[in-house]
Amino acid sequence: MTESGYQDREQSELKHYAIRLYLEAATRILGSAWDLKYVDCCAGPWLSATGDYSDTSFGIAIEVLRDMRRELSTRNRAPRVECLLIEKEKEPFRKLEAFAKSKDSSEVGVRAENWDFTGHLDDIVRYCSTPRTFPFILIDPKGWKLAGISQISPLLKLKPGEVVVNLMSSFITRFVNNEASDFSDLLGEDFPELRSLSGTELEFAVVRKYCELIKREGNYAYVCALPVMKPDSDAFNFYLIYATRHPKGVEVFKSAEKRTENQTHVVRADVQKRQRQERSGNFELFSEDVLYRERKYQQLALENRERAKRGVIQLLRERGQVPYDECWAEALQFSAVYQTDLRTWTDEWEREGTISIIGRKFPSELLRRGHGQVLEFRGMSTV
Ligand SMILES: C[S@@+](CC[C@H](N)C(=O)[O-])C[C@H]1O[C@@H](n2cnc3c(N)ncnc32)[C@H](O)[C@@H]1O
Numbered sequence: 412m413t414e415s416g417y418q419d420r421e422q423s424e425l426k427h428y429a430i431r432l433y434l435e436a437a438t439r440i441l442g443s444a445w446d447l448k449y450v451d452c453c454a455g456p457w458l459s460a461t462g463d464y465s466d467t468s469f470g471i472a473i474e475v476l477r478d479m480r481r482e483l484s485t486r487n488r489a490p491r492v493e494c495l496l497i498e499k500e501k502e503p504f505r506k507l508e509a510f511a512k513s514k515d516s517s518e519v520g521v522r523a524e525n526w527d528f529t530g531h532l533d534d535i536v537r538y539c540s541t542p543r544t545f546p547f548i549l550i551d552p553k554g555w556k557l558a559g560i561s562q563i564s565p566l567l568k569l570k571p572g573e574v575v576v577n578l579m580s581s582f583i584t585r586f587v588n589n590e591a592s593d594f595s596d597l598l599g600e601d602f603p604e605l606r607s608l609s610g611t612e613l614e615f616a617v618v619r620k621y622c623e624l625i626k627r628e629g630n631y632a633y634v635c636a637l638p639v640m641k642p643d644s645d646a647f648n649f650y651l652i653y654a655t656r657h658p659k660g661v662e663v664f665k666s667a668e669k670r671t672e673n674q675t676h677v678v679r680a681d682v683q684k685r686q687r688q689e690r691s692g693n694f695e696l697f698s699e700d701v702l703y704r705e706r707k708y709q710q711l712a713l714e715n716r717e718r719a720k721r722g723v724i725q726l727l728r729e730r731g732q733v734p735y736d737e738c739w740a741e742a743l744q745f746s747a748v749y750q751t752d753l754r755t756w757t758d759e760w761e762r763e764g765t766i767s768i769i770g771r772k773f774p775s776e777l778l779r780r781g782h783g784q785v786l787e788f789r790g791m792s793t794v
Contacts, residue, residue: 416460421642432667445545446491452528454496493520559596567629712747719745727788
């Protein structure tokens with residue numbers, strides 16, 4: 412990992428991996444219909460180790476946007492693409508500004524501002540509100556306070572628009588029990604109720620609550636949470652919270668989540684091997700994955716599959732008939748749960764007579780979003 416500049420901050424490597432995948436897919440889809448604006452509200456550079464900032468969120472975004480525009484222009488579609496990079500601190504801003512000037516072009520307009528973004532929400536909203544423009548907003552502060560709903564509300568309300576927020580779940584779960592800390596802006600006025608929880612239950616509830624508040628504030632249809640692990644311990648560091656009003660966005664983001672999950676294990680196995688070698692002083696003959704240890708992700712996936720399964724069955728119990736698309740949306744909002752999981756359960760339920768499927772065009776037709784299939788609840792389930 413040393414060559415890529417991410418040693419000892421592999422969580423940033425994974426964050427950037429996910430952001431790149433999401434932006435690559437989303438900007439290609441949306442760029443064919445809209446002009447695009449990208450706003451990095453907490454740009455940095457922060458702990459960048461490469462001279463060209465290819466290991467920063469803004470460096471990655473600009474590269475992705477430029478490539479996407481070049482590709483679309485070969486198909487006679489050249490959207491206007493502009494980026495606004497915001498940094499509060501003087502010293503990193505100086506570097507950011509120099510970078511912005513060097514990248515500003517007729518293909519991708521790049522502008523940097525030395526702002527505390529919370530004091531310039533109106534300016535950001537105005538910047539994003541040009542006609543036929545789809546804005547992407549990244550909010551990646553160092554701690555948790557700037558992720559508070561009141562701090563970012565006007566950005567959440569941008570329509571059209573999509574938002575990704577870094578939720579520092581590891582800090583929050585550590586401090587939520589501290590009587591002096593106030594998490595109401597992040598987790599709602601009733602946040603002290605979370606203090607009765609601990610471990611993975613607490614972490615799940617924190618992420619879920621934040622997603623609900625984001626959804627409500629921005630009137631989003633879907634909010635997903637992509638977990639990012641710590642490189643050197645079996646724990647999650649933060650979640651990338653993604654809010655969209657379109658199911659296609661969920662598909663794109665879940666695909667980024669799945670690939671980031673796989674990459675997490677590659678990166679962490681490499682870190683673990685390096686640490687073992689440093690401790691023992693011996694070179695290992697095994698490949699990284701042989702001795703790789705991880706429990707947390709598996710536990711999250713297991714627990715969330717159960718939660719999602721219960722959620723879908725409850726929908727079916729309450730309503731009798733539910734469009735597949737709604738079951739899909741219910742299930743996929745859980746981290747580490749994918750369409751393949753939902754299809755496994757629906758197959759099982761159909762076999763055991765818990766549900767029947769209405770609207771299949773032929774008996775073996777796969778359940779798919781947008782195909783008009785409806786799940787009908789027929790009886791008690793073992794779930
Ligand atoms: C976690 S770093 C950003 C890392 C960057 N997004 C990346 O992935 O490469 C957070 C940055 O936001 C800046 N920052 C903190 N509060 C800010 C604010 N209110 N407005 C703008 N920038 C802020 C910090 O100075 C720091 O450079």
